Amino acid sequence: MKLKVAILDNDINYLDRLTSTFNSKYADKLEVYSFTEKEKVIETLKKVRMDVLLTTTQFEIKDEELRGRCGMAYFVDTPGIESVKEKPAICKFQKAELIYKQILSVYSDMESNISNMKSFGDAAAVIMFTSPCGGTGTSVTAAACAVAHARLGKKVFYLNLETFGVTDSFFTAEGQFTMSDVIYSIKSRKTNISLKLESCIKQSQEGVKYFASPKVALDMIEMTDEDIEVLIKNIQITEGFDEVIVDIPFSLDRDKINLLSKADRIVMVNDGSQIANEKYMKAIQALNLIEQNGDIDIISKSCMIYNKFSNKSSVMLNDIPVNVIGGAPKYEQATTKQLIEQLSKMNHYNTILS
Structure with a gap:
């Protein structure tokens, strides 16, 4: 199961680095879409079901624009911030592994059905x-x-x-x-x-x-x-x-x-x-x-x-x-x-x- 993740940020260099890292390390777990314009994200959400949207606080995204089944978190520059505008906050400047784990956390809070989770064979x-x-x-x-x-x-x-x-x-x-x-x-x-x-x-x-x-x-x-x-x-x-x-x-x-x-x-x-x-x-x-x-x-x-x-x-x-x-x-x-x-x-x- 791959999670579809949309990333909205006007910093093109950061978008390229993060997307490249995710594609390299988590190609089997994440399908990443990057955007610099809010309008293109909203249009994509209408056509493609996204699991998680990450965006900077410069963009205002309303709950109804998330199409009901998309988790959302705001990028922040400072570590230690837990939430922004009643949404989870994720520090941009940390290891990709930690950002990945926080993406999983955001998604898991949105998804309550465990039946389609992959089993890894015999139980430990x-x-x-x-x-x-x-x-x-x-x-x-x-x-x-x-x-x-x-x-x-x-x-x-x-x-x-x-x-x-x-x-x-x-x-x-x-x-x-x-x-x-x-x-x-x-x-x-x-x-x-x-x-x-x-x-x-x-x-x-x-x-x-x-x-x-x-x-x-x-x-x-x-x-x-x-x-x-x-x-x-x-x-x-x-x-x-x-x-x-x-x-x-x-x-x-x-x-x-x-x-x-x-x-x-x-x-x-x-x-x-x-x-x-x-x-x-x-x-x-x-x-x-x-x-x-x-x-x-x-x-x-x-x-x-x-x-x-x-x-x-x-x-x-x-x-x-x-x-x-x-x-x-x-x-x-x-x-x-x-x-x-x-x-x-x-x-x-x-x-x-x-």
Whole structure:
């Protein structure tokens, strides 16, 4: 599916550069029409259905002139402006990739029918990282797994579902959209979710795709377990991912258990301390009872990774019903990014889906 994009600007040089870049990088995704006169745009809109119109504020375009099904945004010269004349604003002077993602966002807000979105074949595998222990470094372990698998050539998405998640401490990339925009899209159900997600996706230098941390932590509380399921399913069919690595808080409530049971693999993280081991065994006992009382499968899908393991204070559990696939020591005085880099080199990440 190609989006038809009309660009109206009296700066011919800018039009030529942007159109040339779009035709070079997004020829399979965009069909670009450029104009310097409003009258020609309006005439074209009468004959050709456009999906998005980008124009400078020098031109006044009325809603009725958009023919009802065309999204619109104003070009601005300054970054950080969100809207102009009640329409989205897009900074002209930024990378073409960022402008492209904002075009997708504008279109997705206009289009509510998801049925004609392209599927990229088999759905991505879902690997959920969680821990009943707390403080074991589950998020860092999940991020390291995402980096490790991306370096193996897999298309990986990292999704942090913690209320106080700090994804931006793990990965960095340009782009204005955050998890807050994703949540709004999921909650409203008024946009083409797949396109909206694509507009919000960032890519780290390690090759991991992700959403930036929400603007406000309270936004995460707005997500129901049904919303989470919708989000994961849409990520699975977006951009042809091989894996979706989910960092999800551990809980025994019915909906969270249901989410865990739908994962292809569950990785529990433990540091081997006495308290962590006790919490882990209580969780396994509870999961056993839940499985006996319902038609779900969690334990057989689970494995365990020891993290922050100390020869002085950590002990490996014996006779547990899950495989221990590896472990990592406690790294002293290391930054978060250094931790992820060190952990991503561990061989046990290669065996998670085996």
